[in-house]
Amino acid sequence: MKRKRVAGTAAVGAAAGVLGLTVPALPAGAADPNLPAIAPEKLVASVMTAQPPAMAGTVKVDNNLGLPAIPGLEGSSTALSGGTSTMRVWTDGQGKQRLSIPSTGEETTVINDGTTVWKWNSAENTVTKYRHDTGAESDTPHRSAPANPTATAKRIIDTLRQSSKVAVDGTASVAGRDAYELVLTPKSTERTVLREVRIAVGAEKRIPLRITVNTNGSDDPALQAGFSKLEVAPQDAELFRFTPPAGAQVRQGEQHERRDADSGTHPKPRVVGDGWDSVLVTRVPQQALQQRETRQGSEEQQRPGLRGFVERAGKQVSGPWGNGWIISSKAGSGLLTSDGRLAVGAVPGQVLTEAMRHP
Known part of the structure; x- marks a missing residue:
C-alpha cells in the first residue's frame, strides 16, 4: 500500500480555537512502507481503542498560521507564534505525563503526576498548580500547554469522524516507524476553512504519530506536529514527580x-x-x-x-x-x-x- 502524492507537505493544527503542531519532512529518497490494506473504519476503531504505551519522544512543530506572537503565551505556546519549535514528551502508559517546552532563554515544564498538574516557568521561577481532572481523558497535563500529537489526534478523530469523509491514503514513515495515512475531509455541509486533516497512525501500536492540517486555498500546510524521535519503553518514575525549586513562587491555578x-x-x-x-x-x-x-x-x-x-x-x-x-x-x-x-x-x-x- 503506497501513499498517494499530494500537493505540498502535510500539516497539523490546534490552537486557541485553531489547531497546530508539525512533523519533520522525510529524508530525500525515503520510500513509503508497504503495509497490508486496511478499511478506514477498522483503522479508526483501532486508534480509538489503543492504549498509549510508556514512551518518550521529541515532537517537532512547524507553524505556518501567520499569527503574530501572542503576549503572555510565549513560554508555553510557542506553537502558536509561528515558525519551527520542538518539545519533549514523556508518558508512563498509566496516565502520567511530562512536557518540556524550551523557548528563548527559558523553559516551561508541565508534569501530570496523576493527582496534580504542575507548570513551572524557569525564567520567572513560578510554579502553578492545577487539580488533575480524573473524570476525563486529557490530551495534555494542562490546556495551557501544547498537546502531544497522540492524544490530540484521538480527540480530533472522535470530534470529526461523524461529519467527515474518512479514507486511508497510503502509508508513511514517521520517526522510523511505519504508519498508515488516515485522512478526514469535511462533508460539504460543514462551514470550515480547513480542507483536510491527515493523521499518520502507527501500524504496530495504532497510536497517532503525526497530525497535519491543510487549509482551503493553499497547497502548503498551515500546521503540522509529529514525532521526530520516539522510544517506546518504560520510563523513570522520577520524571513524573515534581518538587518546586527553591525560591519559586507557587500559586493555585484556576x-x-x-x-x-x-x-x-x-x-x-x-x-x-x-x-x-x-x-x-x-x-x-x-x-x-x-x-x-x-x-x-x-x-x-x-x-x-x-x-x-x-x-x-x-x-x-x-x-x-x-x-x-x-x-x-x-x-x-x-x-x-x-x-x-x-x-x-x-x-x-x-x-x-x-x-x-x-x-
Missing part, C-alpha cells in the same frame, strides 16, 4: 469553574455547533486581558494584555452580541469581545459572531 464577587460562578467553556464548524466559547480572566507586571530575574517587566494585542492586530466588529475584534489565520478565527468573551474555531469570522448570539 479551574474551569471558578467564582468571583460580581457574577458568582463562571460557567465552563461551551461548544456551539459540532464537527468541523464547532466553536469554543469561553471567558478570558481579567488578569489575562490587562497589562501586567512580571519579574524576570531581578527586573520587573511590563507584559501587554490580550485585549491590547487584539485591538492592535484584529479587525473591529459589532452586532447584537456586543462589540469586539476578530483575528483570522489560515486555519481559523478568534473573536474577543470588549467584555472578555472569547470564541475560537476553524471557521470564518461570521460563524464566530453567530456563536456569540447563543445563550
Whole structure:
C-alpha cells in the first residue's frame, strides 16, 4: 500500500480555537512502507481503542498560521507564534505525563503526576498548580500547554469522524516507524476553512504519530506536529514527580469553574455547533486581558494584555452580541469581545459572531 502524492507537505493544527503542531519532512529518497490494506473504519476503531504505551519522544512543530506572537503565551505556546519549535514528551502508559517546552532563554515544564498538574516557568521561577481532572481523558497535563500529537489526534478523530469523509491514503514513515495515512475531509455541509486533516497512525501500536492540517486555498500546510524521535519503553518514575525549586513562587491555578464577587460562578467553556464548524466559547480572566507586571530575574517587566494585542492586530466588529475584534489565520478565527468573551474555531469570522448570539 503506497501513499498517494499530494500537493505540498502535510500539516497539523490546534490552537486557541485553531489547531497546530508539525512533523519533520522525510529524508530525500525515503520510500513509503508497504503495509497490508486496511478499511478506514477498522483503522479508526483501532486508534480509538489503543492504549498509549510508556514512551518518550521529541515532537517537532512547524507553524505556518501567520499569527503574530501572542503576549503572555510565549513560554508555553510557542506553537502558536509561528515558525519551527520542538518539545519533549514523556508518558508512563498509566496516565502520567511530562512536557518540556524550551523557548528563548527559558523553559516551561508541565508534569501530570496523576493527582496534580504542575507548570513551572524557569525564567520567572513560578510554579502553578492545577487539580488533575480524573473524570476525563486529557490530551495534555494542562490546556495551557501544547498537546502531544497522540492524544490530540484521538480527540480530533472522535470530534470529526461523524461529519467527515474518512479514507486511508497510503502509508508513511514517521520517526522510523511505519504508519498508515488516515485522512478526514469535511462533508460539504460543514462551514470550515480547513480542507483536510491527515493523521499518520502507527501500524504496530495504532497510536497517532503525526497530525497535519491543510487549509482551503493553499497547497502548503498551515500546521503540522509529529514525532521526530520516539522510544517506546518504560520510563523513570522520577520524571513524573515534581518538587518546586527553591525560591519559586507557587500559586493555585484556576479551574474551569471558578467564582468571583460580581457574577458568582463562571460557567465552563461551551461548544456551539459540532464537527468541523464547532466553536469554543469561553471567558478570558481579567488578569489575562490587562497589562501586567512580571519579574524576570531581578527586573520587573511590563507584559501587554490580550485585549491590547487584539485591538492592535484584529479587525473591529459589532452586532447584537456586543462589540469586539476578530483575528483570522489560515486555519481559523478568534473573536474577543470588549467584555472578555472569547470564541475560537476553524471557521470564518461570521460563524464566530453567530456563536456569540447563543445563550
